[in-house]
Amino acid sequence: MIPHFSISHATRLWVARGPAGEVLQALSRGPRQGHASREVHHFAVKAHLALGQRDEAWRAGLDADLAMVPFWIRGRVRAFLEQAPEAANPAALDRGVRLRRWAPGSVRLQHRLALLRHRTGAPLAALEELERCLPLAYEDPLVLEDLLRTALNDLPQAPPETTERLRVVLEGTLALLMERHGDPRLGWDRTGPALHRLQSGDPLGALGLIRPVPPSLRDQNHWEVEALALRGLGLLEAARETVESGLRAHPASSRLWMERHQLDLIDGHRDAAREALERAARCLPPAADQPGATWEWHLRRAAFAHFVDNDPVCAWDHLEQRPREAPDDHHPPLRIQVRMTLGDAEGAYAELRPLLERSPEDLDLRLAEADCLAGLEAWDSLAEHLEDLPEAAHQRSDYWHLKGLAAAHRRDLIPAREALERASQLAPGDLRLVLDAGHACMDLADHERAEVHWRQALRIDPQSAEALVQLAETLHLGHDSEGAKRLLRECLLHHPDHPEAQAFLAELDAN
16 A cells, blocks of 8 residues: 555655655655555655656556556566567567457557657558557556657658548547646656647647746747747737747857847838847758758748849849758748849749649639749730639739739730739739839839839838939920939949949930
8 A cells, every 4th residue: 555655755755746756755655666665656656756756767667557567477578568669560469469458558559659650651551559558548648748749750641531630649649648748847848749730720839738837847849839839810019029038048059049030020110130040050950960950940040042132143042052852831832032133934843843743723823823824924814824823822912913924925005004904903012013013104104103113112122223214204295304313322422433324314414
């Protein structure tokens, strides 16, 4: 029988957040063998986990599990479980199945069978073993953590007929962990399921997993995931405070610096965003140890060069330093977008085709295909392609922009102006679309309408050389030569070597 004082004293120490070593010492006075030891061993698992002793915790969990196995077969089950599992070993699998007939309540044995099924390449049978394991594992946080990890790893590539069953295992395991083992001192991995919830569009659920972990028990991943969840909820100030707290605790975290970079970008602090990226680069782990971290940094740096610095050559240099199959959260992939900006429509289309074959109805990819056709100057094909797109495309500025370009190159000037103005209305902050709308008005000699677009462009970018020169031309056509000269001088102030502005100003001064 378990000495009552042993468990009660250990419980008081644990609840009072006393040293885990003292909890283990109190438990050492309890029984170590037989069914009566099970509660002691389960409690020891928690204490070992709080001390970061995962191997000792695993052994304590095994002792707790074996207490439920008939004594006459306990030695054989222990030997089977203590032996490292071999990949694709049907003999070991058969031995485990025979042992389970005599020890049906052993969660560790059930867990090992699920692992062996997985390694023998039988995903459906492995899933069935996982489902049998879950109701047995409620007292074993280490088995539950492994079930959670397995479900998270298998879910992305699971066939449709097993996806929902895997999701049930995932959510059931997570619910048990939170309900029975939610004490953050146990240290099971919360960031994996939190990221899964973020990717599933549930930032509040992700936050609920991370927030209970106090700062003293957090690593850099906890801070990063909490910041991502807060950003997903639109709480940008709170996200920034979380990142700053994380950087105070982990100043050499490249991931936290990259999240800081993302927040600076959102706030429009370009110089701070650039500095955060450079700090992240100095903190990257060796590429040989963690190549994924290096690849992600190059992706972020390429995106900054492409979208902020308007430097596609620099962006391409960074993209070439990562494998093509490396993860890319841009859609379409950034490689395709940068190729298009560099004028390599043929190369972009070659990279796009396999994606289209896998997802032929993906609207983003079909619009990227239309962009490739524009780059190849296949205007008739582009017009036909746009007509085949679904109604949802009509809500996209890039659809109307491409439609306008196709019409303009086919000299359908009024439809071109209508489409390009529609594009600029849908994305009033996009300088390129506003300028193209102005050019479409100029093609129809509608100078007053064009002037509205040039002035809108200057509200977006007061130093835009194209907008300043075009507005100067429009004013000159409206007999305001002094206004045109003033704009050209302003353009040359910002762009002293602009040839068109120099020539136009010289012509006006000569007249």
